[in-house]
Amino acid sequence: MVDMSQTAVLLAPEIVLFAASMLVAVLGLSRSTGTRSLVPWVCVAALVASILALDAVWTPERIQGANLLFPMLGKYGKALIALIGIGLVAVSAGSIDRRYEEAVARGRASFDALRVVRGEYYAFLLLSLTGAMLVMSAPDLIWLFLGLELVSLPTYIMVAVARTGRRSMEAAMKYFFLGALATAVTLYGFAMLYGATGTMQLISMRDLLAEQAAGPGLSATALLGTILTVLGLCFKLAAVPMHFYAPDVYEGAPLPVTAFLSFTPKIAGFSALVTVLGTVGWSGHAMVDHDGIRIAYQGLPQPITAVLWMVAVLTMLLGNIGGILQTSLKRTLAYSSIANSGYMLVGVIIGPQGGIGAMYLFMLAYGVMTVATFAVLATLERKGEEVDSFESLSGLRSSHPVLAFLLTVSALSLLGVPPLFGALAKIVLVFVAFEGGQASLAAVLLLNTAIGAVYYLRFVGAAVVNPPNAKSQDVVAVPHWWPKAAAVVAGVGIIVLPAFLSRLVDASATTVDGYIDLGEAVVSDADDRPSTSTTD
């Protein structure tokens, strides 16, 4: 029997964050400006504390009892969430409630606890991060569902409240309704998975599905359940066909929230995806071919591979070709986010033999680049509004050379110029695609890198190459150091992290440590034929 206290200790990072979220919700309502300005600090402290807690509690002995399908996923994944979370807090800090706070400071408005949103905002931010962490330690579908909902629900509110305006409201509406639709799809998928196995426990589910695969083959219910779950999760990843909300929501949401949306739901979604796919396994399935012969092959069950392949390819393509047409910075970054999900899906398709590690490595790179890019943009404003057009970035190098440099670095890294972090992470992905026998995916990935270069170059061109124009002359830096610091740290990270690539690759590879894929045994039981690698 599982020792509940031992398992509960594993949740220390989440507990820390949850507690902190309660604290900041209260602190944010304080009448004292000083207390209110403590809020980001508390968030950062909580995130650091959660990393420390994670390091302390995530020991192999405890995990043994936790009954997790991917026991070590949480260690790397939660640290990653907390780390990037710090950056996301920094991107938000200063811009939430800024005008109201300024008005209060100048005495033009009196403090009104009903009008201030800082407390809620950071509380929801921390809650959402908590949800993402919970997803990573989900032993069963219920937990997984709750974690996912905990990621989503706060973000709906964040979109709406961070900066009120028509556009953010519209974004919140679209995000909420479409999110609910996707959640329903996921939920139905969960139901069918449950129906196919009769259990909510992921490990039991893995065992039962392996048995099925070895016997009569995966049932239609199991397949369809997996597929519906995957498609529902695609909403979180902003992957085809559930990506349509992303450009509108990213564009309409306040900039710090856009940054948040492009990372937190994504990592939660990918973790959930990996967890769900972990039940069917990557390492061996059999199927009957046209001549009625059972052939065994590597990888996910063939229909799932086919769907994921198509989803990945379309996500990359639609993301990149969509990005080319944009003039809004946030909308461009939305498409970039879609495309990057496509790249990461390649890792998921390849599976635990390097693929998932590569995906999480790329997730780290993506998080760092996201923080860097959005932090630079969050630092700038024009006539009190966010900067959201390439024209406004023109000549940034003459007014803010350091910011221009950082934006260049992050854009080039997203583009894939070695030796920047993003490029190397992408190379690792391409490489595992080759290794996993998915050469065609590798080729598509490379091709998409080239297509994406077009719009990433626009950032560079606007910031560094173009001279200032009438629109960009009004662009000033906000009087807050938080986003600047985040930009500098993340930008330096993009340049410096490649030096530690080896360690980072190893670390990200630990995400699949302890995961047992039963497929291999199944295949060898079911068929004596040597397994052949699947293509396409």
Add this chain to the structure above:
Amino acid sequence: MGDLDLVAGSELNMNLIWASILIPVATAAVIAVASARAARSLAALGSLASLGALVAFAWQFPAWSTGAIFPEPCGCAWLESINATLGVGFDSVSLLLALLEAFLIPICVIGSWTAISERQREYYGWFMLLHASILLAFAARDVLLFYVGYEFTLVPLLFIIAIWGGPERRQAAQKLFLYTFLGSLFFLGSILFVGWQHHASTGLWSWDMATLSTFASVRLPANTQFWLFAALLAGFAVKIPLFPVHTWLPLAHTQAPTAGSVILAGTLLKLGTYGVFRLALPMAPEGGAALAVLASVLCTVAVVYAALICWVQTDAKKLVAYSSVSHLGICMLGLFALNPVGAQGSVLYMINHGLSTGALFLLVGMAYERYHVKDMDQIGGLAKRMPVWAFFMVFFTMSSIGLPGLNGFVGEYLCLFGTYIATGDASTGYPGLLGPGFALVAATGLVLGAMYMLLLVGRYVFGPLREPKDATHGKHGHHGHGEDHGDLTGREVGLLVPLALVCLFIGVYPKPMLQAIGPVVERTLAPYPAAVERALKSQPHAAEAAQAEPKEDDRG
């Protein structure tokens, strides 16, 4: 030298290599924080220091005549899990190319002193980074490291063209970047594939060029090698650039600032040829043998096609740019001759083209700096105003069209020679797939080359003096330099004289270079006689046709 000395020397040499690469990086960092006025001097110092380090290395380089790699690439892992290392080391070919790069960079930097008056710190900073990444590419013995250097060159170049270029600089820079980026992805994909295959079949990780080459050439089946070679070639072809993927080059050259053009023609294009020489040929001999004819057809077409296009250009810089396409066609043809003569000539041609075309761009740039016009319809007969400039112009033109006694000849001659004798006949020990037909068509490049280069000289240098009416017009506002139509300054002559001397030296006494390149070429081509024999056997008809009808070269 005892063993101990060798080890110590090897460490020192390794440090010298890294010094030559990192000094420019450090210089860039210093420039970033220094004053704008100091930027150009710092850059000059940095580039000279880098050259010094590399020369010091070359001075004690022990493998000039052995073809070996020195120092042995270290196993210092950079990506332990797949054993990607920071292995650097030179053999004589890569060292010669690196020396060329290190030699050209001070010339570019000092050549930009008056031409670049805006955003100097950025300019020189990017130039230093460009230098470092090119050197890294030449020094790398690890394919991933090579890729890093190879690809990163695009970024500084992008800025150099997009910021300090001509009126269409944005399009030019974007096209350059996207086109070559796309090309290099083929190359990236190919090397990752080979690395994976190596791991899959040996269970070991290695990204060492030599290891992978040996592995791929021996262990990969012919069909795989075919596609591997095709992908590598496709990747490098854009960079070289080979017909028909060359169209980014004329635009980039015409829009780039002078120094950008110099370094682009001088060494950046050589990264492509070097890539074919260093990676594509050794890794996939079966593919090389199978594709040599097709690639050679493209090269031959490029020679004639680009030469004819040169001939109808009125923009001096564009003319020189297209001439690069034609010249590199000959260069690659020599390589695809797959015999030591052609490959030797090809490597030499890489260096020579860098020198003479680089110098021509420099010269065109010097005239442009004075007149802000490079259209030969508006400007010409400049020998009257600038006799010293005219002398160098004629000198490098002659070098470019392969006048014996100057550098261009030896490479061009050996390339064509190699192509000519690349018949199925194995008396040289290296049967080939080309033969007189290819050589004949490519050799028309000799005549066409003379035609367009002398057209350039005849209109631009000689003839009645024609100056633009509004000669002082210059949109870059070169604070008064625009009015100066005098002959070359001491600084400019000082840039050209070393180039001319090197050209002359190589032309008169190429023996040391030939002996340095020879062993490397032989090592590279070692698997080819057998592979070509197999290719000949598999396509007897084509071989017979090549023998019987030398003029019939359109097959492929």
Add this chain to the structure above:
Amino acid sequence: MIVAPAMLSSILALAEGPLDAHAAPELRWAGLALLLPLVSGVLCLLCDWMKIRSKLPAVLTIAALGGAFATILRLQGAVGETPVVVNLFDWISWTWGDGSRFHGISANVDLYIDRLTIFWMLFVTGLGTLIALYGSEYMESDVGKGYTRFFGGVSIFLFAMACLVMGGNLVMLYLGWEGVGLASYLLIGYYFTKPEAVAAAKKAFIVNRVGDLGLALALFLIWQCYGTVEYAALWKAIDGAPASSEWTAQAIPWLLMLGAFGKSAQLPLYVWLPDAMEGPTPVSALIHAATMVTAGVFLIARMFPLFVVNPDAMAAVAWVGGLTALLAATIGMAQYDMKRIWAYSTISQLGYMFLGLGVGTSFGASYHVFTHAFFKALLFLTAGAVMHGFAGQLDIRKLSGLSKVPGFRLVSWLAVLGCFWLAAFPFTAAFFSKDEILVSAFTARDERVHVLGWIGLVVAALTAYYTFRVGFRVFFGPVKYEPGDEHHGHDDHGHDHARDAHGSPAAHGGRGHHGEFHPHAPRWAIRVPLVLIAVGAILAGWPSYRTMLNHDERNWVKTQVKQSSAYQGAPAESHGSHDDHAAAPNVAGADPAHAGHGHLVLGMDAHTAVGRLGSLACIAGILVSLYLHLVNRGAADALRRTLMGSVATRWIVVGAERKWMVDEFYDWVIRLPLRVIANILAAIDDLLLDAGIVNGLGALPAAVGRLFRPLYGGVVQGYAVTMAGGVALVAAWVIWIWLRGAN
């Protein structure tokens, strides 16, 4: 650095002299013949950069060329019958594999010194020195401007020519070959602000490049066949192997021929030479008459062993030579520019030389080269003196009676002397050399070339006519001249003078002693070389006089030629020197019975017949000329009018005057189509490849992106429909896959 030790050692080797320990001491200094002109060239360049405004460059050049001449003179005594190879330093040289035959390339800076080399170098350096001396005065108005450039060019030329002649392998020859092309380019384009000069220089270089292409390919082919490009080894390889019938071996002479025809201005590549007269006159004399243009003859003479085995190639050489001689002579008859007439005569005389080579008499050809070098240099230099004196005037319609103008008497008489030699007046040197060639043509074993003997005789008559057309018009008759439009001397490169021989109306002829114009009489530096060259021209016939008068068969020129590759494998000299039949190796099935006296022309011994017919042709030509151009000058114009009047004959005049439209033909058939193709290709590159395919593919992603735009309509239901539709589609697809798999 890397190369320093190697370079140093080779420099030391150079200083120590040739590596061949057995060589005579003179051979140690053979390299000086190359080195001295090179040094003077470099010094001239330095003079130019240091802006030296004196005649120093001329002094340097003359000294260097004189030194080279002296070197060759010393060598003359040192070289015996066996050729000597002197290695200066290694150039292109490395081996691969085991380094055996066909496993290495060796083309070093070697000197291959045999009698032929010496013979050629003697007149090249000798005439070079004299012409440089002449140039020192001729170019004096350019002192401080182009003077150094001129002498630099001359030095470079001499250096390149020395490489060409003395080089020990074909690559060295190629180096010299291109080098003289460069010098020619630079010197033709000496007046570089003149568009015609620049165009002429370009044309010369490019047309020559076509020939060089043949030479380069021949070089590759020789290596492919024989594994070496070094003469010494090549002769051995040829000797050792039977004549190959493979196409590779057969093609060699044809390709070599192409090179020779380019450099020596033969059909179809002769068109550059007349235009080359845009250069300063000493250049025309030295490069485009006496020395460089004979390089083609030298090439074939040097490579004679490769030619003699191929009768078809020999016949082709003969035919090209004969036809070129005829064509150029007809054009020469109708030109008015003195220098151009001499240019066409040069082409014509070179045609004789190739005719000689083609019919197997390398001796005759070489002999004619030798005599031609002197008299043609003389003619050009006198023309130059006239030009120099009369402000660039060269139109023979505007100059008359110069022999009576003070200061021009010597020049005039020397010019007339040259005319006699060019016309091959009996018992001049050219008479003998031409005789040698024509006799060989009549008696050649190859029946196909006999008719060329008759053509040669016709050309002899034409030559005499047009030669004396110039001689009588310019130097005799009433004193009448008008200056050219050059300001005195060439003081300004920029002046825009259209020295068009046809343009100005002849009515201006009466301007005679026009106002302030005073002809500028030549001084010693022009007169001395003229006299010396004239002496040379006379003495050039000395070997033949000895033969004729003393029946002494020892002909110096023949000895020189015989002891060289030009005689290796040469078919029997059909005539002239009766003692050498046995000396010539009988290769290619030479039929001794067929050679020599067996041949009858018009029932006479070939020698006698050709001598008489040649004399007759020459005298006839001179007499016609005498009547038309001295006695009754109106008759010439009347004749021209008559011919122009009839449609049947009009084409003769127009054709000859317009040079048979060959330039225009090339323009229309080669240059224009090429230009059109180039423009089409440029358009393809720009529009189809770049704007079309590349930009099109570049725009593809965005275009596809636009297709998807309606999906992002902004209404939440729209997104919901797409999402739900996507889910449904995928679900259906999966079920389909599953069903297909399950059954």
Add this chain to the structure above:
Amino acid sequence: MISIDQQLPPGDPLVVLGLLASAILFAVGIVGFLSRRNMITMFLCTELMFQGAGLAMISYGRQHMDLSGQVFVIFILTVAAAEAALALGLVVLLYRRKETLSAEAWKELAES
């Protein structure tokens, strides 16, 4: 914990009917969501989908004789309630802005 090997035979009418109803519920939800423009109706349709999924859970739970399906449904209801609160707040906010409940009123953000 309920052992997983207890399972009803296939074709249990309650299971089949439950699943059928759940599918219909889900489909109705989707169709309603897609066809109605009123935001409150749309939200109710998402609730229908959630409940459809919940019903499926219960039916499968019965098939497998397993209670965790029912446990899940309780959580679904809780989450749905939270969403409802959120949705109503959001709808009120939106209604205040535009004085309409139509979702079509909000289409400012779109591909230009």
